[in-house]
Amino acid sequence: VRFTDKVGTRTRLKVMTDGILLNELQRDRDLSGYDTIIVDEAHERSLNIDFILGYLRQLLPKRPDLKVIVTSATIDTARFAEHFASPDGTPAPIIEVSGRTFPVDIRYRPVDDDRDPTTAAADAVAGLLAEGMADVLVFGSGEREIRDTVEEIEGRRLPNLEVIPLFSRLSAGEQQRVFARHRSRRVIVATNIAETSLTVPGVLSVVDPGQARISRYNKRTKVQRLPIEDISQASADQRAGRSGRVAPGVCVRLFAEEDFLERPEFTEPEILRTNLASVILQMTALGLGDVESFPFVEPPDQRMVADGVTLLEELGALEPDRPASDRRLTPIGRQLARLPLDPTLGRMVLAAADRGCVHEVMVLAAALSIQDVREWPTGAEQQAGERHARFVVPGSDFSTLLAIWDHVRERQRILSSSKFRREVRADFLHYVRIREWQDVYRQLRQVARSLKLPINTTPADSDDIHRALLTGLLANVGRRDEDEAAGSNAKGVADGRRGDGRRARRGPATFTGPRGAGFALGRRSGLRKAPPRWVVAAEMVETNQLWASTAAAVQPGWIEHAADHLVTRRYDTPTWAPERGAARVIERVNLRALTLVEGRSVNLDRVDPEMARELFIRHALVQGERRTNQKFERRFRYVEQSLRAEGRSPETARLEEMDVLWTEAKQAEKNLDMERIE
Secondary structure (H helix, E strand, O other): OOOOOOOOOOOOOOOOOHHHHHHHHOOOOOOOOOOEEEEOOHHHOOHHHHHHHHHHHHHOOOOOOOEEEEOOOOOOHHHHHHHOOOOOOOOOOOOOOOOOOOOEEEEEOOOOOOOOHHHHHHHHHHHHHHOOOOOEEEEOOOHHHHHHHHHHHHHOOOOOEEEEEEOOOOOHHHHHHHHOOOOOEEEEEEOOHHHHOOOOOOOOEEEEOOEEEOOEEEOOOOEEEOOEEEOOHHHHHHHHHOOOOOOOEEEEEOOOHHHHHHOOOOOOOHHHOOOOHHHHHHHHHHOOOOHHHOOOOOOOOHHHHHHHHHHHHHOOOEOOOOOHHHOOEOHHHHHHHHOOOOHHHHHHHHHHOOOOOHHHHHHHHHHHOOOOOEOOOOOOHHHHHHHHHOOOOOOEHHHHHHHHHHHHHHHHHHOOHHHHHHHHHHOOEOHHHHHHHHHHHHHHHHHHHHOOOOOOOOOOOHHHHHHHHHHHOHHHEEEEOHHHHOOOOOOOOOOOEOOOOOEOOOOOOEEEOOOOOEEEEOOOOOOOOOOOOEEEEEEEEEOOOEEEEEEEEOOHHHHHHHOOOOOEEEEEEEEEEOOOOEEEEEEEEEEOOEEEEEEEEEEHHHOOHHHHHHHHHHHHHHOOOOOOOHHHHHHHHHHHHHHHOOOOOOOOOOHHHHHHHHHHHHHHHHOOOHHHHO
């Protein structure tokens, strides 16, 4: 796995994650160290799995001795066999091995109009328990749905029954309850993590509502969504199979059989529903050509490819305006490809090198690439919040993470291992995730040294840290909406009171991002009680609305500087400013739909030198709207006297004539021909 390598000279079988294999491709393009590659759990179809399957398809003609075995309990065998067909078109052989499972009785109990899904799930559980079919595994689409279902089942006060929730944000201790020995009947209510990622022991029956949260990239807002969607037939069968492992089982599906038959046979692979920037970056680094011609099992949508390319160009990783067949990495792109991070996180680390804060940004990048080290156990949320509060840094969740890092390192230095574990647990921090955080940081530090990035040993300035973060997170900046900034509620009532005089309950402040999408700060953010005018967030996820997590207050000028290659500037109302002695113009700066600067006065000569010269001559010379100095007066007297010698005046002269005379005056002054000047 990522930080544990026990391979030696006598190793014959190596079990590794897909990420480890991808990393090895950087050093060994032909995978010459292997004679067989087994890709297990291929039905999960993650980005890495699909990339590896495509790469192996390309590699096999060069390595005819290499054997490839793809295994899965639920897989589209025909599609995969065609993908690995021989040069003459013969599909790869399919070997079916029947698992030793018990029969499962599938029952369809669609939810009617009189019941909500939570009540229907509880009814199904009560019926199964009455038949003696404990333990029961109930699937829920998310944390809120799981908590509602647990509450509904517990509210029925069924005898000798333990109800256990299971989702990723629970503490390690709470998750381990699922595997503990027990004498009572149990109901486990879990997300689809219990579908394939782990096996809950002792399950005799399953309740399947037929839905799950599926991560899906929104091409319009450019953020990952987590909508609740109907699962595929393969996923439903996988769930049902959880009940037939130790004895004949029962699966109650809370939807109609006709609905099941109309669903897609297999789950849509991740490559068709996520941003492809990291895949395009690695493919370009490996010289594998354009994504469009790469032999993926299922080619991604061209719009998804375009979005990935656009993001990499915005990060400065790809040379812009090159054809797909000739994409090239910039020096920044070559460095990004070597960092074991998402391109946005990697870009922050590279930007930190210019601001002397590589250490801090690597700590943050490592934290953002793993699950949050803080825990909020069920029933102890308030206690956890109180313990976490001492780490909070006003105005920045990123600085809060740095405070946790510093505290953990200091306590780890002075405490024994066992005392440190106990203190971490008392602070509601996850010990294993802290170790992973430190391991990722050490890995990044090694890569940074190989890239010759200057790792600072003294604390960096907070502003520099946040300006470096902005470089990779420009898509996640936002401005607080005007009515929120003015302290009004959603209906514009300034004092926050309802029509009946009682104070209305206000929701979280809303912000508008560069693409016009509105979002709010997540409930764990330290900025939520006093939201700033401008924010940047580490991540945007859409559930019931768009939420920003791990945020910080920033200045619009910082955003403008970081996004200089992306902003658009508009100018209007050019005027002469006598008090400044210069032509000025009003500037408006936009990052897509987000206005960063409005009504700023700047010198016109930066924008339109010709118009600035014309305004200068008309107003400063002809109309005398100028701040005087000796040098200017000498030159202007030369122009004026030269014109009057011909019986004319500055008011009637052409601009070109006056320009020539002004140049003559400057030249005479340069030659110290003071007599001519006078």
